Amino acid sequence: MQGLRMYFLGTGTSQGIPVIGSQHPVCLSDNLKDKRLRVSVWIYSEDFSIVIDCGPDFRQQMLTSGCNRIDALLFTHEHADHTAGLDDIRPFYFKQGDIPVYAEKRVLESLQMRFSYIFSNENKYPGAPSVIQNEVKENKSFNINDTEVIPIKAWHGKLSVFGYKIKDLVYLTDVKTIENSEIEKIKKCKVLIINCLREEKHNTHFNLDEALEFISLVQPKKAYLTHISHLFGFHDEIQEKLPENVFVAYDNLEITV
Numbered sequence: 001m002q003g004l005r006m007y008f009l010g011t012g013t014s015q016g017i018p019v020i021g022s023q024h025p026v027c028l029s030d031n032l033k034d035k036r037l038r039v040s041v042w043i044y045s046e047d048f049s050i051v052i053d054c055g056p057d058f059r060q061q062m063l064t065s066g067c068n069r070i071d072a073l074l075f076t077h078e079h080a081d082h083t084a085g086l087d088d089i090r091p092f093y094f095k096q097g098d099i100p101v102y103a104e105k106r107v108l109e110s111l112q113m114r115f116s117y118i119f120s121n122e123n124k125y126p127g128a129p130s131v132i133q134n135e136v137k138e139n140k141s142f143n144i145n146d147t148e149v150i151p152i153k154a155w156h157g158k159l160s161v162f163g164y165k166i167k168d169l170v171y172l173t174d175v176k177t178i179e180n181s182e183i184e185k186i187k188k189c190k191v192l193i194i195n196c197l198r199e200e201k202h203n204t205h206f207n208l209d210e211a212l213e214f215i216s217l218v219q220p221k222k223a224y225l226t227h228i229s230h231l232f233g234f235h236d237e238i239q240e241k242l243p244e245n246v247f248v249a250y251d252n253l254e255i256t257v
Helices: 058-065 086-096 105-114 180-186 208-218 235-240
Strands: 005-010 040-044 049-052 072-074 099-103 131-135 142-144 147-156 159-166 169-171 191-195 222-226 246-248 254-256
Touching: 005 058, 040 058, 040 169, 058 086, 086 099, 099 105, 105 131, 147 180, 180 208, 191 208, 208 222, 235 246
Parallel strands: 049 072, 072 099, 099 131, 169 191, 191 222, 222 246
Antiparallel strands: 005 040, 005 254, 040 049, 142 147, 147 159, 159 169
C-alpha cells in the first residue's frame, strides 16, 4: 500500500529564486536546492490527487513532477503567486472534465473576476477550462474521494488564509499569526509544512524565529520550511542552523507521511 505522499512543486516566495536581474549570491548559486519556483505542493495517495495553489509556474511544475490527474485544486488565498497559473489546468480539464476547486468565498470571487472566461458559462470559448466551485469555510471540513480535509485558518497580515490538514500532514503558507483554536487542530501532527521567509522580521510572513517558535508549539514529528526568499541565504547553510527535526524544503523534494 502506498502511503500519503507530498511533492514540493515550488518552495520560493512571490518572485521565485533566482530573482530576475538579481546579482545576489543566492540567485547566482549553482546548487539546484537554491533554485525555487513559486510555492505549491502536490499531495497524493492511491485514493486521491490534490494540488494546493496554482501559481505562475504551474505548467512547469506539472511537467516536472509527472502529476497527471487532479481530483481537487485547493487555494490558500488569492495572491498572484498562488493563483496566476489557473489557465494551465486546461490539459486536466480536457482529460477529466470540470476541475473541482476549493477556496474561501473572497478568493472564489477574486478568481471569478480575474478568470471570468473560466468561471462563466456564457459564450464560453471552446478551449477554455471549466471548474466546479467549492467554498471553504472556517471549522467546516470536507471530503475529497472519502478523505477528510480540515481547513486551518490563519492570517497573512490582515488577510485571512487557509491551510489544510490531510490525515497527519498539515500545510500552511503565508502565515503571520494564527489563533490558539486553530493551533489545537494541528498539534502533534506527523508532518508540518510552514512558511519561513527569512531571518529578518516581515510584516506578513513568519521569519525564522517565529517559524521555529510555532514548530515548538505544535510539536510535529517533522517540519519543513517553505515560501523561502533569497534573502534567507543558501539552502545548505540554513539547514545547518536548524533543529534535527526541521528541514529546509526544496523544489522536487518528495516525502512520505
